[in-house]
Amino acid sequence: MPQLPEHQPLEANEVFRFHCHPGIPCFTDCCRQLELALTPYDVLRLKKALGLTSGHFLEQYTVIEFEPEDLYPRVYLGMVDDGRASCPFVGNEGCRVYNDRPGACRTYPLGRGASLEAQGDKALHILIREPHCHGFAEEREQTLNQWQNDQDLQEYNRYNDEMLAVINHPALLTGHRMSQKQADGFVLCLYDLDRFQKKVAAGSQNDTALLTSAIKRLIKQSFSSAS
Numbered sequence: 001m002p003q004l005p006e007h008q009p010l011e012a013n014e015v016f017r018f019h020c021h022p023g024i025p026c027f028t029d030c031c032r033q034l035e036l037a038l039t040p041y042d043v044l045r046l047k048k049a050l051g052l053t054s055g056h057f058l059e060q061y062t063v064i065e066f067e068p069e070d071l072y073p074r075v076y077l078g079m080v081d082d083g084r085a086s087c088p089f090v091g092n093e094g095c096r097v098y099n100d101r102p103g104a105c106r107t108y109p110l111g112r113g114a115s116l117e118a119q120g121d122k123a124l125h126i127l128i129r130e131p132h133c134h135g136f137a138e139e140r141e142q143t144l145n146q147w148q149n150d151q152d153l154q155e156y157n158r159y160n161d162e163m164l165a166v167i168n169h170p171a172l173l174t175g176h177r178m179s180q181k182q183a184d185g186f187v188l189c190l191y192d193l194d195r196f197q198k199k200v201a202a203g204s205q206n207d208t209a210l211l212t213s214a215i216k217r218l219i220k221q222s223f224s225s226a227s
Helices: 040-049 052-061 105-108 144-150 153-161 179-192 193-201 213-226
Strands: 007-011 015-017 062-065 074-077 110-113 124-128 141-143
Touching: 007 105, 040 052, 040 105, 040 153, 040 193, 052 193, 105 110, 105 153, 141 144, 144 153, 179 193
Parallel strands: none
Antiparallel strands: 007 124, 015 141, 062 074, 110 124
């Protein structure tokens, strides 16, 4: 039997076999030894699920990086220093924030590539066959569309695709690097929404001036959806 490729392009109605459950030997292995970037919508859902303000969530559970080669700040989930770099929300019984887990966790074992030209239903998908994963030996079959419906991905994809207009801003694409002040404003406007909302309510024009129309739509939709 020929060995299947590790990264296999996947069409909307193409059937693949995968099932993750507590009975397989690799259960929760995919929640360890990973670098998980969080989107603004991921943070919004997680901080509400945990009953935290956005500022407290960012301080307690994330690492914010803005390296010299980066065009904009990146927010990562901070892993537990247990020798396995485990997700702080994973235990022997699985994920304790499962209903509000990040979009990347919902998508796995698929990878999703979206661009300004190919987003929404036109985004590209691949099936990622990692050697340690036993889920591919399970009998359950589904299509890409069925998987997305089962994982409630439509809402995550819709809000996350709003970010494409931000990170593909013409200035960034031509090599402009944010100043530290602009980077702090980027994190404030997109990730620290509780503090940002207070600043807007207090009439801070400097913060609202940092917003593009895409960011404004993201914030408006996020608050109306998750309130």
